Amino acid sequence: MSLYMLPLAIGPWQIALIVVAVVLLFGGKKIPELMRGLGSGIKEFKDASKEEEQPAEDKKE
Structure with a gap:
């Protein structure tokens, strides 16, 4: 694992700490x-x- 990816590695202790902080x-x-x-x-x-994906003529306003 490279050094710049290290902050993205979240383990169970970090998740538990985040949950406790939120509570x-x-x-x-x-x-x-x-x-x-x-x-x-x-x-x-x-x-x-989803509305943005539809063509303009399909929209009924």
Whole structure:
């Protein structure tokens, strides 16, 4: 593994540390709401990218 790829190597301890930090920052009750918002944002992004792929004459407004 080359030296510039080293920061991209995330192991189980790093993931556990990130999860603990997120729980401490946001609290256990706030995390489901954050994930719901993230999921809806991803869904909107996918829908918008699908609309861009359609030709202009296929769009009905």
